[in-house]
Amino acid sequence: MANPKSAYSVSSKKEKSDTHIIVVWVDNESGVLARVVGLFSGRGYNIESLAVAEVDAKKSISRITIVTTGTPQVIDQIKLQLKKLVPVHKVADFKRNDKGVIFKEMALFKVVGSSLKIKKAINACKKYDAVILDKTNKSNVIQITALRREIDKMAKNLRKFGLVSVSRTGAVAMTRGDKVFN
Amino acid sequence: MSKLYTGAEIVFKCLKDQDVEFIFGYPGGAVLPIYDELKNHNTIKHILVRHEQGAGHAAEGYARSSGKPGVVLVTSGPGATNVVTALTDAYMDSVPLVCISGQVPTHLIGTDAFQECDTTGITRPCTKHNWLVKDIKDLSKTLHEAFRVATTGRPGPVLVDIPKDIQFAKMSYSKPKVEKKLNGKSLNHFLQKDIDSLIGLMNKSKKPIIYSGGGVINSGPEASNVLRELVELTGFPITSTLQGLGAYPGDDNQFLGMLGMHGTYEANNAMHDCDLLINIGARFDDRITGKIDEFSPKSKKVHIDIDPSSINKIIKVDLALVGDVKEVLKGITKTLKKKNLDLKKSNKQQIAKWWEQIQKWRTKNSLHFKNSDETIKPQHAVQRLYEFTKHKDTYITTEVGQHQMWAAQHYKFNKPNRWMTSGGLGTMGYGLPAAVGVQIAHPKKLVIDIAGEASVLMTMQEMSTAVQYNLPIKIFILNNQYMGMVRQWQELLHEKNYSESYTEALPDFIKMAEAYGCKGIMAEKPDELDEKIREMVEFDGPVIFDCRVDPNENCFPMIPSGKPHNQMILGPSEKEENKITGKGKALV
Numbered sequence: 001m002a003n004p005k006s007a008y009s010v011s012s013k014k015e016k017s018d019t020h021i022i023v024v025w026v027d028n029e030s031g032v033l034a035r036v037v038g039l040f041s042g043r044g045y046n047i048e049s050l051a052v053a054e055v056d057a058k059k060s061i062s063r064i065t066i067v068t069t070g071t072p073q074v075i076d077q078i079k080l081q082l083k084k085l086v087p088v089h090k091v092a093d094f095k096r097n098d099k100g101v102i103f104k105e106m107a108l109f110k111v112v113g114s115s116l117k118i119k120k121a122i123n124a125c126k127k128y129d130a131v132i133l134d135k136t137n138k139s140n141v142i143q144i145t146a147l148r149r150e151i152d153k154m155a156k157n158l159r160k161f162g163l164v165s166v167s168r169t170g171a172v173a174m175t176r177g178d179k180v181f182n
Numbered sequence: 183m184s185k186l187y188t189g190a191e192i193v194f195k196c197l198k199d200q201d202v203e204f205i206f207g208y209p210g211g212a213v214l215p216i217y218d219e220l221k222n223h224n225t226i227k228h229i230l231v232r233h234e235q236g237a238g239h240a241a242e243g244y245a246r247s248s249g250k251p252g253v254v255l256v257t258s259g260p261g262a263t264n265v266v267t268a269l270t271d272a273y274m275d276s277v278p279l280v281c282i283s284g285q286v287p288t289h290l291i292g293t294d295a296f297q298e299c300d301t302t303g304i305t306r307p308c309t310k311h312n313w314l315v316k317d318i319k320d321l322s323k324t325l326h327e328a329f330r331v332a333t334t335g336r337p338g339p340v341l342v343d344i345p346k347d348i349q350f351a352k353m354s355y356s357k358p359k360v361e362k363k364l365n366g367k368s369l370n371h372f373l374q375k376d377i378d379s380l381i382g383l384m385n386k387s388k389k390p391i392i393y394s395g396g397g398v399i400n401s402g403p404e405a406s407n408v409l410r411e412l413v414e415l416t417g418f419p420i421t422s423t424l425q426g427l428g429a430y431p432g433d434d435n436q437f438l439g440m441l442g443m444h445g446t447y448e449a450n451n452a453m454h455d456c457d458l459l460i461n462i463g464a465r466f467d468d469r470i471t472g473k474i475d476e477f478s479p480k481s482k483k484v485h486i487d488i489d490p491s492s493i494n495k496i497i498k499v500d501l502a503l504v505g506d507v508k509e510v511l512k513g514i515t516k517t518l519k520k521k522n523l524d525l526k527k528s529n530k531q532q533i534a535k536w537w538e539q540i541q542k543w544r545t546k547n548s549l550h551f552k553n554s555d556e557t558i559k560p561q562h563a564v565q566r567l568y569e570f571t572k573h574k575d576t577y578i579t580t581e582v583g584q585h586q587m588w589a590a591q592h593y594k595f596n597k598p599n600r601w602m603t604s605g606g607l608g609t610m611g612y613g614l615p616a617a618v619g620v621q622i623a624h625p626k627k628l629v630i631d632i633a634g635e636a637s638v639l640m641t642m643q644e645m646s647t648a649v650q651y652n653l654p655i656k657i658f659i660l661n662n663q664y665m666g667m668v669r670q671w672q673e674l675l676h677e678k679n680y681s682e683s684y685t686e687a688l689p690d691f692i693k694m695a696e697a698y699g700c701k702g703i704m705a706e707k708p709d710e711l712d713e714k715i716r717e718m719v720e721f722d723g724p725v726i727f728d729c730r731v732d733p734n735e736n737c738f739p740m741i742p743s744g745k746p747h748n749q750m751i752l753g754p755s756e757k758e759e760n761k762i763t764g765k766g767k768a769l770v
Contacts, residue, residue: 030314035306042307073494080491086311086331 015071019048019096021103021173022078023181027087028054028062035085036064045070045078049105049148049170061089065172067096067148092181100176106169107151112139113162121161125154189318189349190219193282196325197226199358202253204229204244204622206237210257211297212284215349229622229651232643234261236615238268239641242277243619246602247577249402251278251332252619258284259297262343263304267609269339270308274606275425276400278337280328281309287347288316301343310338318351326358335369336489337400369488370505377513379501380460381521383482385529387458389536390418393441393470396425396605397463397487397507399598405508406430406598409462411515417529419540421449423464424590424605432594438540439549442470443741444587447548447750448540450739453478454747455539461485463507466496467606476746486510548739548752549591558708560585560660560731564592564632567658570715577620577629579603581613581637584666584737589632611640614657618644621653628656628719635661635728636685645698648724656718657726662733663688670736675743691728700724 026032033052040047048067055063068078075093082091094101111121118140122130128144128151135141144154148171155166175181187195193216197205206229209217220228231237234256241252252272256265262283272279286295302314311331313324324342332340384390392413398405406429413420413436420430421441430437439446441453450472453459459481464470471477474496483499485492486507493502503510551561564585578593579602580586586603595601602620604612613631621629631638638659648655660666668683695702701721705714711729718725739750 031302031306034303038306073498077491077495080493084489084491 015073017069017071018075019067019069020075021094021096021101021171022066022068022075022082023092023094023173024064024066024082025089025091026062026064026085027089028060029087032062032087033064035087036066036082039081039085040066040068040078043077043081045074051170051172065170067171090181094173094175101173102176103147103171103173104145105148105151105171106143106145107154108133108165108167109142109144109154109158109163110139110165111142111158111162112164117161121158121163124157124161128154184354186352187355188215188219189321189344189351189353190215191222192318192321192353192355193325193344193349194219194223194226195355196322196329196358197253198223200326200329201250202226205253205255206231206240206244206619207255208232208234208237208257208261210259210261210284212258212286212346213255213261213282213344213349214284215346216255216282216284216344228255229618230647231615231618232646233641234264235267235611236618236641236644236647238265238279238281239271239609239612239615240619240622240644240647241279241281242268242272242275242612243579243602243616244623245272245277245279245619246399246616247599247620248623249599250623251280251329251337254279254281256281256283257297258286258301259299261297262301262341263299266304266308267607269305269341271604271607271609271612272339273308273310275604276337276396277339278332279339280332281305281339281341282325283341283343284349285314285343285345288345289347291345301341305341308339309341312341312343314343314345315348316345318348318353321348321353322356329358336397336492370509371490372503372505372510372513374513374517376501376503377510377517380484380503380514381517383458383484383501384416384418384460387482387529388532389452389456389481389539390416390458390460390533391438391452391456392416392418392420392460392462393423393453393464394420394426394429394462395423395464398426398429399463401463401488401507403598405463405506405511408508408511408515412511412518415515415518417533418460419452419537421445421452423467423470424603426464427590427601428595428598431596433596440590441747442467443472444591444737444739445741446591447546447739447752448543450741450747450750451543452540456481459483461487461499462511463487465489465492468496469605471496472741473744473746478747546752548750550753551735551738553708554732555708557732558705558711558729560588560662560729560735561592562708563658563660563711563729563731564588566711566715567630567632568593570712570719571628571630574628574719576600577602577617577624577627579613579616579620579629579631581631581633581640582608582610582667583634583637584662584670584735585632585634585637585660587667587737588660593632610634610637612637614638614641614655615644615647617655617657618647618651618653621648621655622651625653629654630656630658633657633659634666635659635663635688635691636665639689642694645695645700645724645726649699652723654721654723654725656724658718659691659726659728660731661688661691661728662731662735664733666735667737673736691726695726698724698726700726702726702728704728704730706730 128146245252438449441449692702
């Protein structure tokens with residue numbers, strides 16, 4: 001949603017929306033996720049996916065990765081508003097097409113059917129680091145790690161091979177090379 | 183081992199160390215231990231309100247008129263939910279409040295216990311930050327942190343939720359830490375280079391304007407002094423937002439009056455035609471900008487603000503100086519003087535034509551209204567009130583609506599912190615409790631709530647508070663029997679369908695005043711107004727003044743919805759040509 005926050009006037013100049021990955025380092029305290037998510041919903045920003053976990057148990061710091069879309073002005077606001085939250089330490093922002101950053105999502109597929117179909121399903125998953133996590137005569141649980149659109153595609157393709165259930169994470173991100181975001 | 187204190191004792195030790203003198207509050211089951219402790223602390227006075235919303239607004243009035251944070255104490259459940267409007271109001275207008283709320287004991291949290299609610303959940307979007315203290319070890323640290331968050335950077339409300347068992351639990355007390363930086367967030371991010379480029383822009387400008395806001399007031403009285411110095415040094419015209427009134431003297435010749443939806447013709451046209459716009463501590467609110475696409479189309483824009491997220495939020499600017507207004511302005515005036523740039527002289531030629539243009543706009547006399555011998559015009563009433571009170575150091579609060587705009591237009595403020603009004607949230611019922619808070623902070627000063635009869639009825643119960651503490655507040659009601667601003671919009675936008683905006687069965691305000699134990703005065707005719715106002719001002723005690731005004735008067739000038747600054751309606755005669763149509767109707 002790229003609407004300006006004024007009820008008085010709607011700007012007719014429409015800027016182009018881009019997908020961004022926002023990474024937020026926060027104190028791992030109760031309610032912190034609600035603060036971050038509430039900021040997005042309260043100001044009408046999008047969350048396409050969300051991944052959060054503690055990354056530093058000693059300092060009690062969690063890393064939240066949010067995929068969002070917005071015009072440059074909206075993305076700037078998201079970053080600045082996030083930085084104002086008391087438990088937020090730092091905020092990083094990457095464009096989806098940034099070559100210097102790795103983005104990954106994980107998905108679990110449950111395939112039920114004949115062994116032939118299952119085989120075909122496993123084959124189709126091969127290029128995405130497929131791991132078989134569970135195996136029976138009639139079923140398989142396959143794990144892949146890939147980009148969002150690749151997982152979207154696989155979820156569609158596997159239907160004909162007996163896909164019955166999909167579970168997937170939000171994206172996580174890390175810069176390439178030896179640089180660390182500060 | 184250091185001495186152990188109960189949670190309730192720790193609360194008071196913290197308040198003492200934070201130099202708190204007054205708490206606005208209302209007791210209840212979940213804060214009883216704190217109320218029990220009150221008797222042992224005679225440096226802290228508790229003001230008992232009649233409704234928790236009143237406590238919140240009173241604390242806002244206290245904070246805005248004194249520059250110190252307002253402290254609120256309420257119980258769990260309904261106590262906390264009642265204060266939400268005041269917290270949201272304080273958040274929108276950047277007022278430092280510390281709200282302490284009781285909560286059910288920790289072992290009952292989440293069980294839907296009596297008077298339980300998710301207070302931190304409910305207040306999360308309307309506070310700068312809030313805390314639920316689940317461990318007595320965290321209590322003193324959290325309270326000190328609460329004061330720090332409320333008062334630093336862009337000020338705002340915070341809330342600390344304290345379960346009842348924590349108020350009983352015992353722990354040692356820790357003093358506030360000296361200046362710990364919060365996650366490395368420092369406040370001043372501007373460089374000398376930025377100041378130099380601003381001065382470059384000022385030198386080149388032929389049509390400059392300064393647009394100052396509530397940030398100047400929040401930055402402290404010194405900021406207003408430096409602002410005055412800057413305006414003097416540069417010779418630039420200055421306009422102000424609703425919240426910024428008083429930072430610059432309202433009767434000075436360089437002051438163009440308030441800008442925005444009900445601002446003056448000269449201020450709005452100057453905003454539209456200028457080539458350099460310097461925003462000092464304001465946030466390009468939609469009541470100010472009008473149509474964004476056509477907002478000040480020809481100007482270079484400079485924004486000085488302490489909050490980085492205010493920059494480029496609504497209006498893209500060419501130069502941003504993030505920092506405390508006082509520090510930034512000091513930097514500018516210092517550089518101006520050091521470079522010995524006497525802009526006033528050198529620029530005089532350059533901006534002389536601009537001033538000529540402004541004088542032309544001024545001749546429109548946009549605040550003009552047709553006075554009457556028959557009925558009291560509300561504008562006239564505000565002007566008379568001003569004449570009778572301008573030589574005293576008067577503090578004005580307002581409710582929300584037409585009377586608020588008339589007060590802003592016709593009452594001239596010469597000092598900061600003298601004008602308390604709900605701008606961002608537009609809370610009807612703000613003014614009366616705010617006046618209570620102002621009078622607490624300034625017991626010897628004249629405090630007047632310029633009110634509307636509809637607004638004031640929303641928090642009228644606080645008259646009882648005023649009487650209890652001998653607070654001589656004056657409630658000056660411009661009584662037109664309508665929700666005037668609603669009626670005005672219905673007239674302009676909804677074909678005079680005055681749907682539910684007329685109040686039948688209004689109370690007799692004089693009897694009401696007497697019932698509360700204060701004085702009631704009524705004025706119906708213009709020729710008795712002066713005498714009655716004098717009677718009100720001279721009376722030593724709270725007064726409810728029922729000023730019966732013309733019910734059909736509208737607030738002009740006005741930028742209609744969806745229109746830019748240079749298309750104002752100046753008065754009733756112009757209404758027809760400038761009819762609001764199409765999209766403008768849908769906007770609020």
